[in-house]
Amino acid sequence: MNSAAQYDVAIIGAGLSGLAAGIRLAHFGRKVCIFERHNAVGGLNGFYSHGGRKFDVGLHAVTNFVPPGTKGTPLGKILRQLRIEREEFALCPQNGSRVAFGPAGAAQLRFTNDFAVLEGEVVRQFPGEIDGFRRIARHVRESPLGGGPAGSARTFLRGHLRDPLLEDMLLCPLMFYGSAREDDMDLGQFAIMFRALYLEGFARPLGGVRVMMRVLLEKYREAGGERRMKCGVRRIIAHDGRAEALVLDSGEEVRATQVLSSAGAAETAALMGEPAAPARTLGYVETIAVLDRQPAALGWGQDTIVFFNDSERFTYRNPDNQVDLRSGIICFPNNFQYGPGRELGEGFFRVTCLADYGSWAGLPPARYQADKRDWFPRIQASAERFLPPLPEPGALERATIATDMFTPTTVERYTGHYRGAIYGAPAKHPDGRTALANLFLCGTDQGMLGIVGAMLSGISIANQHLLQPAGAAA
Amino acid sequence: MTNDECKKAVLDIIADIAPDEDLTNVKPDVRLRDQLQLDSMDFLDIVMELRKRHGVEVPEADYGQLASLDSCAAYLTPKFNAVAAKG
Numbered sequence: 001m002n003s004a005a006q007y008d009v010a011i012i013g014a015g016l017s018g019l020a021a022g023i024r025l026a027h028f029g030r031k032v033c034i035f036e037r038h039n040a041v042g043g044l045n046g047f048y049s050h051g052g053r054k055f056d057v058g059l060h061a062v063t064n065f066v067p068p069g070t071k072g073t074p075l076g077k078i079l080r081q082l083r084i085e086r087e088e089f090a091l092c093p094q095n096g097s098r099v100a101f102g103p104a105g106a107a108q109l110r111f112t113n114d115f116a117v118l119e120g121e122v123v124r125q126f127p128g129e130i131d132g133f134r135r136i137a138r139h140v141r142e143s144p145l146g147g148g149p150a151g152s153a154r155t156f157l158r159g160h161l162r163d164p165l166l167e168d169m170l171l172c173p174l175m176f177y178g179s180a181r182e183d184d185m186d187l188g189q190f191a192i193m194f195r196a197l198y199l200e201g202f203a204r205p206l207g208g209v210r211v212m213m214r215v216l217l218e219k220y221r222e223a224g225g226e227r228r229m230k231c232g233v234r235r236i237i238a239h240d241g242r243a244e245a246l247v248l249d250s251g252e253e254v255r256a257t258q259v260l261s262s263a264g265a266a267e268t269a270a271l272m273g274e275p276a277a278p279a280r281t282l283g284y285v286e287t288i289a290v291l292d293r294q295p296a297a298l299g300w301g302q303d304t305i306v307f308f309n310d311s312e313r314f315t316y317r318n319p320d321n322q323v324d325l326r327s328g329i330i331c332f333p334n335n336f337q338y339g340p341g342r343e344l345g346e347g348f349f350r351v352t353c354l355a356d357y358g359s360w361a362g363l364p365p366a367r368y369q370a371d372k373r374d375w376f377p378r379i380q381a382s383a384e385r386f387l388p389p390l391p392e393p394g395a396l397e398r399a400t401i402a403t404d405m406f407t408p409t410t411v412e413r414y415t416g417h418y419r420g421a422i423y424g425a426p427a428k429h430p431d432g433r434t435a436l437a438n439l440f441l442c443g444t445d446q447g448m449l450g451i452v453g454a455m456l457s458g459i460s461i462a463n464q465h466l467l468q469p470a471g472a473a474a
Numbered sequence: 475m476t477n478d479e480c481k482k483a484v485l486d487i488i489a490d491i492a493p494d495e496d497l498t499n500v501k502p503d504v505r506l507r508d509q510l511q512l513d514s515m516d517f518l519d520i521v522m523e524l525r526k527r528h529g530v531e532v533p534e535a536d537y538g539q540l541a542s543l544d545s546c547a548a549y550l551t552p553k554f555n556a557v558a559a560k561g
Binding site: 079459467 | 492
């Protein structure tokens with residue numbers, strides 16, 4: 001025997017899926033350790049400090065928000081399975097969001113956490129489509145929380161809607177917030193996202209994603225889970241179809257009866273010495289402007305999220321160019337119902353657009369920085385077309401006290417996900433199985449996306465493969 | 475332990491794993507699944523808590539015995555008492 005550390009379960013990656021799985025396993029008495037290469041937890045939903053401020057990486061809004069007491073929802077399932085009290089996540093509902101299409105956003109659909117608002121918008125603006133829209137909503141309500149049958153969301157929508165504008169306007173937020181597939185969505189994923197955004201809704205803790213992270217870390221620690229930071233897994237040693245040991249970046253070897261990887265399918269295969277060409281994935285850039293006032297004080301109103309598209313059709317594809325300015329997401333983290341006297345001390349104006357990893361990767365550092373500086377105002381200007389006009393020219397620049405921007409290469413650098421793919425590869429692995437009998441996937445490549453999806457992914461793979469009695473020998 | 479104490483022990487566990495459920499009117503002879511939002515994973519949690527809190531093991535083949543409070547009591551009370559007797 002050597003003296004290698006021995007665990008029941010080793011988890012690769014301290015993002016939301018790995019932490020949620022870790023909590024489940026630790027609750028059940030498993031000796032579990034999470035290995036994270038980065039010095040911070042969170043993965044694709046992490047946060048970082050820059051110029052003395054903390055920024056959220058992924059989080060625009062937590063989806064799937066339902067009022068207390070709502071039964072049988074994904075959020076309820078997570079709280080229950082992780083033994084988290086609702087209040088601990090401190091979720092505050094959104095003000096309201098909208099989809100704005102056309103060169104100046106003339107076509108609009110508002111939606112809030114009350115589904116009747118979106119229904120009313122469809123009645124007013126697409127009166128001939130309301131019956132089809134209600135059939136779509138019924139299909140989603142009757143789908144299992146896990147999504148239901150596979151297929152094409154566009155084909156499904158065309159069976160119920162005649163106007164391609166409504167089809168695109170409904171799909172735009174759902175794709176931006178949770179599709180790894182270009183141009184279309186998997187029908188099951190469509191049902192998950194329709195529920196997450198339209199039937200349920202958006203919320204955010206005043207303190208951002210780190211509030212939720214702290215809760216997860218605390219639960220994990222209390223349950224006896226171990227965590228090793230700045231301690232990446234460099235290699236998985238396989239023997240006889242099983243993962244036998246993990247080699248850490250330090251060269252240290254660790255043994256585990258079962259291994260759960262949130263690194264991604266191709267990334268995990270590479271750890272096993274089977275590198276594959278990365279799949280065609282979707283990347284994003286985001287501009288963040290910190291303002292010396294609330295966004296409303298710039299005349300921008302109370303919108304929480306604005307999904308925009310200036311073209312006749314909505315194109316959800318990897319762009320040929322560094323950034324696709326035609327469409328995007330505006331997020332105002334200030335515009336949630338935080339309660340009387342509670343607000344973010346500074347204003348935030350975040351804009352996210354599709355970006356091509358290939359044209360950002362490999363640039364010389366000076367060129368990369370110059371390209372970021374070049375795109376920053378163009379991305380903001382593209383978004384401003386869909387907001388009320390500023391009181392006077394230059395008002396945004398004058399109100400801006402700090403900026404930051406990330407590209408697909410930033411995401412790749414900090415998360416290890418190839419090409420900075422926020423939603424993983426288009427091909428998903430719903431059952432989490434891999435070529436090795438005791439190695440499972442959770443996270444984006446398993447298939448559940450977003451903050452709630454990530455936690456559900458970790459929970460369901462832990463439940464399905466690591467906690468069932470057959471595997472309960474420990 | 476009596477059957478009623480056993481039912482209370484089970485309800486205490488359910489109250490912890492499903493804090494959003496109202497447990498005041500759970501009917502002992504009706505399947506728990508039919509009156510509460512409990513899925514198979516929640517039953518896994520119940521089994522885990524029985525082991526952790528009370529040292530009572532429920533093999534997978536017997537999960538069906540946990541269907542209602544009455545069947546829980548019939549199946550678990552002897553096990554509780556066996557654990558207590560072993561001290």
